[in-house]
Amino acid sequence: MLTCVIRYHIDPTKKVQFEQYARNWGEAIPRCGADLIGYYAPCEGSTTLAYGIYNIESLADYEAYRRRLANDPLGKENYEFAQREKFLLREDRTFLTLASAPHAEKT
Numbered sequence: 001m002l003t004c005v006i007r008y009h010i011d012p013t014k015k016v017q018f019e020q021y022a023r024n025w026g027e028a029i030p031r032c033g034a035d036l037i038g039y040y041a042p043c044e045g046s047t048t049l050a051y052g053i054y055n056i057e058s059l060a061d062y063e064a065y066r067r068r069l070a071n072d073p074l075g076k077e078n079y080e081f082a083q084r085e086k087f088l089l090r091e092d093r094t095f096l097t098l099a100s101a102p103h104a105e106k107t
Contacts, residue, residue: 001097001098002055002095003037003053003055003096004054004056004095005051006093007050008049008052009048009049010088012047014085014087015042018088019041020081021088024074024077024081025078027074028069028072029069031074032068033061034054037055038052040053048089059095062095
């Protein structure tokens with residue numbers, strides 16, 4: 001299992017647009033085959049950092065998922081929305097594997 005963490009640098013004056021973008025992915029991502037953990041918008045501290053996090057079985061599954069997402073009607077619309085509104089200044093993806101179980105027993 002891989003966890004994809006997307007770090008976004010957003011225009012702080014367009015947080016509302018990012019939140020709409022996140023809600024749209026909330027529908028499209030699970031439909032296209034990834035296990036969405038969630039999208040996170042700035043609240044305190046930084047006004048420019050936001051995150052999207054989801055799980056996918058493998059890099060091969062990720063490639064298939066990205067093709068489905070690119071062909072999904074809401075996925076296409078969301079890509080176009082981001083291009084038109086220009087609220088995403090930068091987007092970085094990192095793939096992680098679980099290194100320890102959550103809430104591991106203390107020894």
